[in-house]
Amino acid sequence: MFATKILRQAAAAERAPMIKFLGKRTTPASIDHTPKAHPASPYELPADFSKSSSPSFSSYRQKAIQHGPLGRQNTGSIGSASGQSLGSVKPAKGEYFDRNELPARFRRAPLDMSEIDAIETGGATLVC
Amino acid sequence: MFRSLLVPRVAVRSAFKQQSSLPTVVAPSAIARLSKRSYATEAEQDDLVVIGGGVAGYVAAIKAGQDGMKVTCIEKRGTLGGTCLNVGCIPSKALLNNSHLYHTILHDTKARGIEVGDVKLNLGTMMKAKETAVSGLTKGIEFLFKKNNVKYVKGTASFANEREVKVNLADGGEQTVSGKNFIIATGSEATPFPGLEIDEKRIITSTGAIALEKVPESMVVIGGGIIGLEMASVWSRLGSKVTIVEFLGQIGGPGMDAEIAKASQKILKKQGMEFKVNTKVMGGDVSGDKVKLQLESAKGGKEETVRHNHSGESQCNKCTDENMQIDAEVVLVAIGRRPYTAGLGLENIGLETDDKGRLVIDQEYRTKIPHIRVIGDCTFGPMLAHKAEEEAVAAIEYIQKGHGHVNYGAIPSVMYTHPEVAWVGQNEQEVKASGVKYKIGSFPFSANSRAKTNQDSDGLVKMIADAETDRILGVHIVGPGAGEMIAEATLAIEYGASSEDIGRTSHAHPTLSEAFKEAAMATYGKAIHY
Numbered sequence: 001m002f003a004t005k006i007l008r009q010a011a012a013a014e015r016a017p018m019i020k021f022l023g024k025r026t027t028p029a030s031i032d033h034t035p036k037a038h039p040a041s042p043y044e045l046p047a048d049f050s051k052s053s054s055p056s057f058s059s060y061r062q063k064a065i066q067h068g069p070l071g072r073q074n075t076g077s078i079g080s081a082s083g084q085s086l087g088s089v090k091p092a093k094g095e096y097f098d099r100n101e102l103p104a105r106f107r108r109a110p111l112d113m114s115e116i117d118a119i120e121t122g123g124a125t126l127v128c
Numbered sequence: 129m130f131r132s133l134l135v136p137r138v139a140v141r142s143a144f145k146q147q148s149s150l151p152t153v154v155a156p157s158a159i160a161r162l163s164k165r166s167y168a169t170e171a172e173q174d175d176l177v178v179i180g181g182g183v184a185g186y187v188a189a190i191k192a193g194q195d196g197m198k199v200t201c202i203e204k205r206g207t208l209g210g211t212c213l214n215v216g217c218i219p220s221k222a223l224l225n226n227s228h229l230y231h232t233i234l235h236d237t238k239a240r241g242i243e244v245g246d247v248k249l250n251l252g253t254m255m256k257a258k259e260t261a262v263s264g265l266t267k268g269i270e271f272l273f274k275k276n277n278v279k280y281v282k283g284t285a286s287f288a289n290e291r292e293v294k295v296n297l298a299d300g301g302e303q304t305v306s307g308k309n310f311i312i313a314t315g316s317e318a319t320p321f322p323g324l325e326i327d328e329k330r331i332i333t334s335t336g337a338i339a340l341e342k343v344p345e346s347m348v349v350i351g352g353g354i355i356g357l358e359m360a361s362v363w364s365r366l367g368s369k370v371t372i373v374e375f376l377g378q379i380g381g382p383g384m385d386a387e388i389a390k391a392s393q394k395i396l397k398k399q400g401m402e403f404k405v406n407t408k409v410m411g412g413d414v415s416g417d418k419v420k421l422q423l424e425s426a427k428g429g430k431e432e433t434v435r436h437n438h439s440g441e442s443q444c445n446k447c448t449d450e451n452m453q454i455d456a457e458v459v460l461v462a463i464g465r466r467p468y469t470a471g472l473g474l475e476n477i478g479l480e481t482d483d484k485g486r487l488v489i490d491q492e493y494r495t496k497i498p499h500i501r502v503i504g505d506c507t508f509g510p511m512l513a514h515k516a517e518e519e520a521v522a523a524i525e526y527i528q529k530g531h532g533h534v535n536y537g538a539i540p541s542v543m544y545t546h547p548e549v550a551w552v553g554q555n556e557q558e559v560k561a562s563g564v565k566y567k568i569g570s571f572p573f574s575a576n577s578r579a580k581t582n583q584d585s586d587g588l589v590k591m592i593a594d595a596e597t598d599r600i601l602g603v604h605i606v607g608p609g610a611g612e613m614i615a616e617a618t619l620a621i622e623y624g625a626s627s628e629d630i631g632r633t634s635h636a637h638p639t640l641s642e643a644f645k646e647a648a649m650a651t652y653g654k655a656i657h658y
């Protein structure tokens with residue numbers, strides 16, 4: 001009996017378990033809330049997370065005052081709706097942004113050097 | 129100071145409009161009332177708006193509701209639970225379990241002294257059983273929403289500005305929801321394979337793989353990760369000839385220990401699955417009865433295939449003619465998942481995603497707009513439901529108390545094949561690369577009494593511990609019940625336990641968990657039964 005007790009004491013002295021009861025979990029007294037990289041993030045936090053940097057454009061627009069808040073109340077003004085909500089920027093069928101997108105017969109004929117010279121000299125090069 | 133005394137210009141203007149007959153006389157109280165009305169949204173603001181009703185989103189919403197927050201959860205699918213409950217973890221587990229039972233009854237009863245008669249598969253009923261499990265669980269979440277006062281809006285949300293989302297309601301119409309805090313939890317979608325168009329009939333993702341109407345004669349799985357191998361298991365058990373094509377030299381995807389991956393591949397091969405590792409799919413042709421895939425060795429011609437018994441040269445004619453092309457009735461694309469944030473209107477609030485489509489967040493899940501947080505699959509970390517759940521709770525705690533906790537070093541991974549594969553912490557390759565001196569203890573299930581009595585003794589437990597401190601760095605299991613057993617390892621890592629702590633903890637006999645204890649004993653000393 002006594003021998004077992006001694007053996008147990010010796011064993012206990014040899015080994016201290018790594019799992020220890022630390023008490024009830026509590027919220028730390030001071031927490032640093034400054035943005036830092038997320039633990040699972042493969043890279044550092046982008047610069048625009050820092051408080052000193054400018055906020056996003058839309059938040060700036062809501063706060064900025066020129067002649068009233070920019071664009072929020074006046075529906076239909078430029079910038080009041082997102083580009084995406086305005087739909088595709090492609091021209092309608094049969095419409096073109098540029099003359100050079102039209103079929104070849106409607107395009108301007110290419111200029112040659114003599115024509116350019118004639119325009120620049122007011123036709124003098126053609127006369128001489 | 130001066131500005132605060134002024135009445136907002138808009139309010140004055142609208143007050144004039146209201147009383148146009150008396151433009152010069154406006155009661156101050158009316159101005160005050162009208163000015164309040166023009167900024168009335170504040171009173172209707174929720175404390176929290178959660179976009180996405182998947183595992184991350186619904187857990188965040190319930191937790192917020194429990195903590196007394198006024199919370200709205202917006203989900204477009206029509207049912208709660210996201211990918212996990214509707215088309216992911218849950219339906220696949222229903223099929224895995226029932227297909228395993230079918231396979232066992234078909235092939236593994238005689239040696240157990242059970243004689244069965246004619247065994248038939250009724251795929252329709254098996255699918256119905258899956259759907260019953262899914263609908264029961266999704267409705268359960270709706271009940272929990274009601275119980276915890278979470279408002280549930282069915283529709284597609286898009287940010288109008290930093291404080292408002294517009295919701296295209298599923299039943300038609302539009303609703304604006306405003307909130308003091310937002311959580312984006314829109315999850316992920318299957319990554320498509322370039323050149324193969326997903327039709328969910330012949331070229332399928334995991335969503336199609338849990339809803340096939342008949343057992344395909346043959347199936348090729350592109351990607352030997354967890355999802356691919358689980359689905360391969362289901363259809364192989366039900367009678368398909370399944371071939372898995374994996375670009376890398378080992379199956380299991382990122383994180384799986386190489387030794388465990390090798391052991392798993394051996395076991396799965398024994399079950400009838402074929403593997404083509406170090407092989408890439410160059411393209412596919414869907415014009416014929418069967419889908420034809422062109423394969424190429426990923427390692428300079430030295431293709432490591434199970435079928436390859438030809439000349440062994442890089443220019444093997446037989447391979448060029450036969451093996452480098454593979455036909456299948458169905459091709460499952462399982463090359464991974466990518467974050468899903470389409471249609472969220474991120475451009476309206478100036479939020480951007482990184483090169484992998486993830487929303488960038490800080491340590492408290494905040495985006496650069498601090499009251500908008502992101503959790504789950506659409507941001508950093510492994511795309512796992514239980515990781516998303518942890519983040520959901522932590523994000524609410526950060527909002528409520530300013531302090532939350534997720535240990536990314538102790539997130540378990542499980543592959544629900546048979547036997548299951550599970551791991552937590554670092555694998556041997558990662559520990560080696562970190563330069564830490566380590567020791568390994570392993571124990572095979574073939575030496576575990578319970579596994580023997582169950583006639584299910586394939587696999588092993590492998591434990592990695594710091595050579596100096598004995599602290600457990602990683603645990604890797606392939607074997608019966610690995611998915612349940614890994615919880616003990618996760619707890620040990622969370623607490624910073626040593627292998628001796630586990631080895632000296634009593635484990636009931638006869639249980640599979642004794643293999644876990646013995647692996648721990650083998651790490652700091654010697655296992656008794658091996």
